[in-house]
Amino acid sequence: xxxxxxxxxxxxxxxxxxxxxxxVGKAAGETxxxxxxxxxxxxxxxxxDRTMELDDHxxxxxxxxxxxxxGTSRDKPHSMLIDGKxxxxxxxxxxxxxxxxxxxxxxxxxxxxxxxxLHLKEAGLNVVSLPKTIDNDLAITDRSIGYDTALGIATxxxxxxxxxxxxxxxxxxxxxxxxxxxxxxxxxxxAGGADVILxxxxxxxVETVAQAIRKRAKKxxxxxxxxxxxxxxxxxxxxxxEKLVRRKDNARSKADKxxxxxxxxxxxxxxxxxxxxxxxxxxxxxxxxxxxTILGHLQxxxxxxxxxxxxxxxxxxxxIEILKKEQYGVMLALQGTxxxxxxxxxxxxxxxxxxxNHPLVQAARLVGTEFGD
Ligand code: F6P
Numbered sequence: 440x441x442x443x444x445x446x447x448x449x450x451x452x453x454x455x456x457x458x459x460x461x462x463v464g465k466a467a468g469e470t471x472x473x474x475x476x477x478x479x480x481x482x483x484x485x486x487x488d489r490t491m492e493l494d495d496h497x498x499x500x501x502x503x504x505x506x507x508x509x510g511t512s513r514d515k516p517h518s519m520l521i522d523g524k525x526x527x528x529x530x531x532x533x534x535x536x537x538x539x540x541x542x543x544x545x546x547x548x549x550x551x552x553x554x555x556x557l558h559l560k561e562a563g564l565n566v567v568s569l570p571k572t573i574d575n576d577l578a579i580t581d582r583s584i585g586y587d588t589a590l591g592i593a594t595x596x597x598x599x600x601x602x603x604x605x606x607x608x609x610x611x612x613x614x615x616x617x618x619x620x621x622x623x624x625x626x627x628x629x630a631g632g633a634d635v636i637l638x639x640x641x642x643x644x645v646e647t648v649a650q651a652i653r654k655r656a657k658k659x660x661x662x663x664x665x666x667x668x669x670x671x672x673x674x675x676x677x678x679x680x681e682k683l684v685r686r687k688d689n690a691r692s693k694a695d696k697x698x699x700x701x702x703x704x705x706x707x708x709x710x711x712x713x714x715x716x717x718x719x720x721x722x723x724x725x726x727x728x729x730x731x732t733i734l735g736h737l738q739x740x741x742x743x744x745x746x747x748x749x750x751x752x753x754x755x756x757x758x759i760e761i762l763k764k765e766q767y768g769v770m771l772a773l774q775g776t777x778x779x780x781x782x783x784x785x786x787x788x789x790x791x792x793x794x795x796n797h798p799l800v801q802a803a804r805l806v807g808t809e810f811g812d
Pocket of ligand 1: 451549572573574616617618669739
């Protein structure tokens with residue numbers, strides 16, 4: 440009997456998702472006995488029974504398209520907004536899975552998706568997941584779909600900002616995405632020859648950054664490019680967060696834990712526009728006109744890079760091989776030059792952050808890049 444596979448994309452969209460959908464669909468078609476049913480808008484599609492038949496016609500020509508033809512959402516199976524209330528929809532999802540007589544569900548997504556995939560595996564579904572995130576922060580895998588394209592976009596932005604910074608003798612602060620990880624800022628900053636790179640893993644002192652900029656000015660370099668990860672933090676903020684995390688982890692009562700969690704949430708919500716403040720500070724401390732560019736969702740839009748297309752195709756086709764072998768409860772991870780199936784439990788809830796002594800950080804320091812520490 441033909442194998443019936445459900446497929447969804449979940450979490451933030453990014454370029455390369457369509458290449459992965461195409462690869463899963465086409466490789467399944469080639470087997471002659473696999474049928475792929477697309478579920479729309481992430482896990483919500485399984486709740487609302489919104490599907491899309493992934494026939495050959497639909498899969499044609501999408502490898503170059505950004506976004507995802509299946510739509511996406513950040514909905515979690517166990518905590519979904521339904522009719523104005525947060526509900527656990529796991530049971531509904533299991534019922535949909537059974538009603539469609541699915542043999543497996545393929546989930547393409549980032550950190551949140553891997554946790555949700557594990558949750559559904561524990562609820563009894565056969566799940567295989569593929570890594571996707573522009574943040575590059577998924578544990579165990581060296582690469583995730585979307586990162587290469589986002590890196591290219593951020594690097595091009597840094598390149599373009601150089602000429603305007605030079606012409607006006609200004610400091611230009613560029614905020615790049617990455618959630619709580621600094622990969623995108625580190626690599627786009629390095630590739631674009633940024634003078635300062637600020638990442639969450641290396642808390643900074645604003646005076647140290649200003650000092651480096653003043654030193655450049657003394658040498659006749661009257662402009663500076665400062666690439667900042669959206670999650671970067673001053674030392675003061677980082678120690679505040681550390682204390683709250685410790686308080687949450689060591690909380691003796693549920694109430695204490697909830698309070699610490701709420702404070703942490705408040706901090707991160709309030710931190711959203713920290714680069715505005717940083718830019719103002721630098722202008723004052725370095726005595727140089729400053730401007731801020733927030734790249735935001737630009738980094739997630741448009742055509743995928745060649746690397747993201749080929750990587751997504753590799754992942755999608757390998758996924759079909761895994762499904763044929765009925766190897767479930769795994770995520771496909773790139774390790775060196777190999778794609779390996781790793782247990783979801785090894786990935787879910789873990790983050791790959793930039794180690795402070797990572798060779799790339801060392802290389803950036805060796806060419807004079809300031810990290811503000
Ligand atoms: O995880 C991808 C990402 O783009 C992060 O870099 C960013 O913090 C977040 O998603 C933004 O999410 P949203 O699109 O939901 O605002």
